[in-house]
Amino acid sequence: MSADTDLLALANVGPAIVRKLARVGITERSQLTGLDPVELYERLCALDGHRHDPCLLDTFMSAVDQANGAPARPWWEYTPERKRLARD
Template sequence: MKLVHQENQPDQSSALKREAAIKAMTRRGKLAMIQSKKKPAKGKREVARLEDIPNVGPAIAAALRRMGITTPAELLGRDPFAMYDVLCRLTGKRHDPCVLDTFMAAVRYMEGAPKKPWWKYTAERKRVMETRSLTK
């Protein structure tokens, strides 16, 4: 077996949270994460800190870190809806849907989409949520 991904975390608690977040990722997301560590893809942003991503302030950055996401590159290939679900599970409460919109904006920006305010993703979120509720 070959180790394909390794990260340093400041403490065991952070490492366990990051492990849980990685386990919650889709296969596509995991593969994208591995690829992003190897070489930056075209159109992807190189951003140093989470707070440097448009729409991500201290509160959203703290939420991302709580989920084990410590660098902007770790957003590549992530499912914002799954991220929102993980955050709600970790905190034991349902967060405002604008948090999900912000996750969508951050992930899309890191994947090369133009900078947009988080509320530009509200209509898309509502469409997806409606589709999901119809299929359940």
């Protein structure tokens, strides 16, 4: 299985998300294990010089959870958690 295919096997991850992850050095599912999705999102925003849609953070949260062994869930199920994090 190629690295792209490995990431594409994650729910909510398509070619555009694979490209965004690659921009922050993530090219394989195993590299997501134990990472902080907020940090990944912040790194990408800093690299690109603008804030990305917050739904991207939801998708990163989903991908990291799956890499850590959680079952696949739709990205929008992470929105309430992301909103709680924003208040902290």
